[in-house]
Amino acid sequence: xxDYNHFxxxxxxxxxxxxQIQHFGCLILFDEAYNCIGWSENWTETGLPKQSVFLGQSLxxxxxxxxxxxxxxxxQILHDYSGSFKHRYVADIYLEQIPYYLSIYxxxxxxxxxxxxxxxxxxxxxxxFFYAKHINDSEDIWKALAENIFTVxxxxxxxxxxxxxxxxxxxxxxxxxxxxxPLLGYRYPEFDIPQQARQLYTRIFARVTPDxxxxxxxxxxxxxxxxxLSMTGIRAMSPIHLQYLRNxxxxxSGSFSIIINGKLWGLVACQNRLPKYIDLAQRHLSIFxxxxxxxxxxxxxxxxENNFKLKTKSIAFEIRQNLxxxxxxxxxxxxxxxxxxxxxxxxxxxxxxxxxxxxVGDAPKKDMLLKLDxxxxxxxxxxxxxxxxxxxPQGGHETVFPFPGIAGIDLxxxxxxxxxFFRKEVKIEETWAGEPEKQLIYDPTKTxxxxxxxxSFNAWKxxxxxxxPKWKEREINxxxxxxxxxxxxxxxxxxxxxxxxxxxxxxxxILETFSYTLSHDLKNxxxxxxxxxxxxxxxxxxxxxxxxxxxxNMMEAIQLMNSMLDKTVDFARSKSYEFExxxxxxxxxxxxxIDDCSVRFNVQNLQFEKGRILPIDGEKTLIYQLFLxxxxxxxxxxxxxxxxxxxxxxxxxxxxxxxxxxxNGIGMSxxxxxxxxxxxxxxxxxMQFDGSGVGLSIVKRITDRLNAKISVDSKPNQGTIxxxxxxxxxx
Numbered sequence: 114x115x116d117y118n119h120f121x122x123x124x125x126x127x128x129x130x131x132x133q134i135q136h137f138g139c140l141i142l143f144d145e146a147y148n149c150i151g152w153s154e155n156w157t158e159t160g161l162p163k164q165s166v167f168l169g170q171s172l173x174x175x176x177x178x179x180x181x182x183x184x185x186x187x188x189q190i191l192h193d194y195s196g197s198f199k200h201r202y203v204a205d206i207y208l209e210q211i212p213y214y215l216s217i218y219x220x221x222x223x224x225x226x227x228x229x230x231x232x233x234x235x236x237x238x239x240x241x242f243f244y245a246k247h248i249n250d251s252e253d254i255w256k257a258l259a260e261n262i263f264t265v266x267x268x269x270x271x272x273x274x275x276x277x278x279x280x281x282x283x284x285x286x287x288x289x290x291x292x293x294x295p296l297l298g299y300r301y302p303e304f305d306i307p308q309q310a311r312q313l314y315t316r317i318f319a320r321v322t323p324d325x326x327x328x329x330x331x332x333x334x335x336x337x338x339x340x341x342l343s344m345t346g347i348r349a350m351s352p353i354h355l356q357y358l359r360n361x362x363x364x365x366s367g368s369f370s371i372i373i374n375g376k377l378w379g380l381v382a383c384q385n386r387l388p389k390y391i392d393l394a395q396r397h398l399s400i401f402x403x404x405x406x407x408x409x410x411x412x413x414x415x416x417x418e419n420n421f422k423l424k425t426k427s428i429a430f431e432i433r434q435n436l437x438x439x440x441x442x443x444x445x446x447x448x449x450x451x452x453x454x455x456x457x458x459x460x461x462x463x464x465x466x467x468x469x470x471x472x473v474g475d476a477p478k479k480d481m482l483l484k485l486d487x488x489x490x491x492x493x494x495x496x497x498x499x500x501x502x503x504x505x506p507q508g509g510h511e512t513v514f515p516f517p518g519i520a521g522i523d524l525x526x527x528x529x530x531x532x533x534f535f536r537k538e539v540k541i542e543e544t545w546a547g548e549p550e551k552q553l554i555y556d557p558t559k560t561x562x563x564x565x566x567x568x569s570f571n572a573w574k575x576x577x578x579x580x581x582p583k584w585k586e587r588e589i590n591x592x593x594x595x596x597x598x599x600x601x602x603x604x605x606x607x608x609x610x611x612x613x614x615x616x617x618x619x620x621x622x623i624l625e626t627f628s629y630t631l632s633h634d635l636k637n638x639x640x641x642x643x644x645x646x647x648x649x650x651x652x653x654x655x656x657x658x659x660x661x662x663x664x665x666n667m668m669e670a671i672q673l674m675n676s677m678l679d680k681t682v683d684f685a686r687s688k689s690y691e692f693e694x695x696x697x698x699x700x701x702x703x704x705x706x707i708d709d710c711s712v713r714f715n716v717q718n719l720q721f722e723k724g725r726i727l728p729i730d731g732e733k734t735l736i737y738q739l740f741l742x743x744x745x746x747x748x749x750x751x752x753x754x755x756x757x758x759x760x761x762x763x764x765x766x767x768x769x770x771x772x773x774x775x776x777n778g779i780g781m782s783x784x785x786x787x788x789x790x791x792x793x794x795x796x797x798x799x800m801q802f803d804g805s806g807v808g809l810s811i812v813k814r815i816t817d818r819l820n821a822k823i824s825v826d827s828k829p830n831q832g833t834i835x836x837x838x839x840x841x842x843x844x
Contacts, residue, residue, distance in 0.1 A: 127309075128354075129309070129341055130338050130340065130341065130342070131329075131337060131342065131349050133329035133330060133332065133349035134153050134329065134330050134342070134347045134349055135323070135349055136327040136329070137323050137327075137390060138227055138228055138230075138346075139153045139156045139161075139227075140152065140226070140228075140347065141153075141166060141175065141226040142223055142225060142335065142340070143224040143226070144223060144224070145222055145223070147171050147173060147224070148169050148171060149167065149169060149171075150168070150223070150334055151334030151335040152166050152332070153330050153331070153332050153333070159208055159213065159230075162178045164178065165178035168334065172187065172224060173187065180206075180207075181204055181206055183204065190202045190217055191219045201216055201217070202217045202218065203215065203397075204217075205231075206228075208228075211230060212231035213229065214227075214228070214229055214230075214231065214392070214393045214394070215228055216228075216346070218344060220344045221341045225344070225345060227345065232395075233392045233394045238394065241398075241401070244265075247261055249409065254409050254413070255286035255406070255410075256273075256286040256287075256288070257406070258381065259271040259272065259273050259287055259288040260288050261402050262381050263288045263290070265398055266367060266383060266391050268365075268367060268384060268385045268391075269289065269291050269384060269385045270288070270289045270290075270293055270296070270384040271289075271381065271382075271383050272287045272296060272383070273285050273286035274301070274380045274382045276377060276379050279303065282300065282306070282379065283299065284298060291386070293386075299544050300545045301545070301546055302545070311377050314368070314380065315370065315376070315377050317344055317345075318369060318372070319346065319369050319370075319396040319397075321346075321366070321367040321368075321396060322355070322358070323388055323389060324388035324390075325350075325355045325358050325364055325366070325388075326388075327388075329349035329350075361384070362386070363384045364385060364388050365387065365388050365389040367382075367396075367399075368383065369381040369383075369399050369400055369403050370403070378407075421456075421587055424456055425456060428449060428452055429595070429598045431445075431449060432445055432595075432598050432602055433601075435448070436602040436605075437605065442466050442528070442530055443467070446462075446466070446532065447471065447473070450474070451473075453534075454474055454534075456588075456591065457534050457591075457592075459474070459520075459535055461473060461474030461475040462474055462476060462532065462535070463477065463535070464530070464531065464532035465486070465525070465532075467529055468529070470482055474535075475535070475537065476533070477515075482533075484505075485519075485533070489521065489523070496522060496524060496596060497592060497596055498520065499520035500517075500518075501517060501536070501581050501582065501583045502517050502580045503516070503517045503518070503519045504579070513579060514579075516536060516537055516581070517536070517538050517579050517580055518537070518580075518581025518582060518583075518584070519533060519535060520533070520534045520588075520592055521534065522599070524599065524600060528600065530603075536582055537581060538579060539581055539582060540576060540578050541576070541577040541580070542574055542575070542577075544574050545573040545575060546573075645663045645667055646667075648663065649663060693732070694842050695730070696729075696730060697729045697736050699726060699728075699736055699740060702737055702740070703723075703744070703761065707721055707744060707748070710744060710749070713745075714745075714752045716752045716757055719757050719759065720759075721759060722758065722760030722761075723760070724761060724762025725764065727763040728770075730770075730840065730842040731819045731821075732819070735818060738815060739811075739815045739816070742808040742811055743812060743835055743837075744761070745808070746808060747774060748776075749802055750802060751776045751777055751832070753778075754777055757777065759777075760776075766838070768841055769839060769840055769841060770839045771838050772838075772839065773834060773836055774834070774835045774837075775832060775834040775835075776833055778833060779830065780827045780831050780833050781827045781829060782829055785827075790810055790812070790813035791810065821837055821838055822838040823835065823837045823838075
């Protein structure tokens with residue numbers, strides 16, 4: 114038997130190395146070679162055959178001695194094991210005509226066999242639908258769970274005990290009978306359940322003590338420190354825990370783990386005033402019911418989280434939408450302040466924008482806000498913060514603050530904006546099951562202090578002040594997303610404003626270029642018009658021949674100015690023209706362009722090399738304008754050749770339709786090809802041809818709008834080849 118008084122803290126007690134089991138079952142141990150290496154002292158009391166247990170006895174022969182009706186495949190049981198409780202194999206056996214449960218499981222390089230007697234009623238296991246329906250129909254899942262566990266086990270008291278983040282716990286639901294004093298709402302200190310006990314609760318989900326006064330049964334064959342009983346359902350309880358139950362005037366207890374997301378969320382803690390046995394089947398049924406309740410709890414929580422997300426997404430959408438429609442941040446937050454207070458469960462909001470504070474709801478006055486702002490600016494560097502027990506700064510020291518729950522977003526450095534959410538103080542009266550102080554007893558024989566369980570469980574009340582409801586994880590997450598939403602929306606608005614400014618600058622530059630170019634290029638035709646008009650006005654008796662020639666000159670000047678103005682308007686419009694993609698068949702209008710341009714540039718003997726003309730994804734007007742400029746330039750700049758040649762062909766490439774347009778015209782140098790798409794830029798060798806230098810600028814704008822790519826290859830006096838890659842749009 115181990116000495117339990119050699120440690121000074123409950124967390125140090127090796128409860129899994131006790132070397133003992135409880136009286137209601139027996140334990141047989143085998144090594145990996147299937148040889149018996151240990152057994153509990155009470156193995157004969159279960160009715161096991163005398164020849165079944167002895168040192169070195171094989172596991173196979175031991176199983177054969179039990180005369181089990183259904184064959185047991187030991188290899189499958191023992192090798193298909195991942196170290197968790199669910200892989201424990203349980204069989205029904207009879208020993209001296211009494212029904213027993215036989216549990217087999219491998220652990221710690223050993224094979225454990227537990228045997229305990231049947232004691233439960235079969236009708237309990239036929240009511241699983243009732244247990245599930247009771248949980249589904251109840252508004253309080255945990256209350257229904259306590260009632261279900263009472264139905265299965267019959268314990269006098271069944272409590273649902275939830276662990277807090279701080280480690281202590283509270284009874285959140287309860288079912289009691291027999292006039293016991295309810296403990297609903299009572300809190301228990303962290304050290305009532307030591308850490309090593311909490312760890313074991315995550316490995317084996319049921320623990321029972323049928324009789325706290327029954328003597329433990331020693332295990333022969335192995336020293337306690339060499340036998341890990343972590344997974345043993347009948348492991349003996351710690352003497353400290355048994356004394357704890359005695360102090361609570363309890364004779365029997367049971368507990369079932371509530372595991373959520375792999376962590377110990379709480380316990381179903383059961384107590385009985387008299388000894389009470391809960392057999393293996395009842396324990397397994399209880400574990401099943403607990404897990405069903407957990408699943409229902411998680412499903413409800415998931416629904417609640419989804420509803421919260423829908424609300425927060427709606428708020429985020431409104432913020433983005435309102436900020437994008439040119440509303441300022443002050444108006445947006447003011448309009449949504451009520452919704453924000455509801456989502457965050459706050460009493461008030463205060464936000465600062467453009468160095469001006471705005472208060473909504475129940476929040477600190479402006480003078481206190483200024484102090485808070487100054488305090489947070491000095492103490493907090495993160496743009497997000499939250500706490501539930503804030504102490505207000507005053508006179509260089511902390512003082513009671515009526516709004517201890519504070520959360521905030523500080524974007525002053527980026528957007529000149531910050532917002533505080535406030536929760537009022539909520540005074541809470543905590544009821545503890547006895548004063549939560551750890552007791553140590555001095556042992557003069559060992560000159561040490563060792564832990565002693567609490568002797569008092571009388572209600573001990575404590576008033577908690579200076580705190581507000583804690584911020585939930587989902588509220589903190591929304592605080593983070595709200596900060597990102599505001600920043601992104603404002604940043605996008607800033608970018609849009611910058612883009613508009615850049616467009617204005619670009620338009621102003623274009624207008625300046627237009628005005629300069631038009632004023633320069635229109636001087637000649639205007640001067641010609643002026644001179645001709647003056648001659649007609651100042652001279653009399655002009656011949657019809659002269660008047661006819663003067664009229665033709667004036668008409669040519671007017672046509673030239675109209676052409677320049679039209680080109681300029683086309684250039685401006687080509688950038689903002691909106692369209693939807695369609696399949697365009699350019700062959701229908703390319704031949705018309707060739708014919709019209711041949712007449713326009715007076716080309717009599719044009720040689721047109723027409724290849725394959727494939728359809729293009731784009732917009733008909735833009736594509737027509739693109740080919741009009743490229744083919745028109747090809748004809749114009751080849752018109753001085755003896756035999757002008759232009760050509761067009763297309764082919765399919767990966768993801769593109771490639772068009773080539775070539776001519777044998779004046780061509781250009783490599784240096785000039787880099788500037789040909791600049792507006793009003795004209796080649797030095799093109800001055801003999803009419804033009805304003807706008808056509809290829811329009812072509813470049815159109816290819817950009819169509820997400821096409823254009824390139825040029827040219828040599829002086831040899832001609833030019835344009836390549837355009839039109840992307841194929843997937844339907």
